[in-house]
Amino acid sequence: MDSIIVRYCFAALLAFAISAAPATAVEQNCRFIQAKPEREACYKRQEDELAARRKPATATDASRTLETLRQMRQDDDAVYRSINNICRGC
Structure with missing residues (x-):
């Protein structure tokens, strides 16, 4: 049960790190553009880039993730089996 919680926390942390860091770095570049049409075009490019990054994982990524979870x-x-064989309080 604890390992499941750790996996979900790791996945959430990873998703947050991927989505939050590029958004702030990219946003900094456009706000200093003086001309409004150029600034809006810059923001539009950023939206397109972020949307492309946030697309769902491909089938190969999903199968790799599934295989990794199976291995884990x-x-x-194996660890639980080895722990159950330890005599406690003998």
């Missing part, structure tokens, strides 16, 4: 689950099961 197998590793967790």
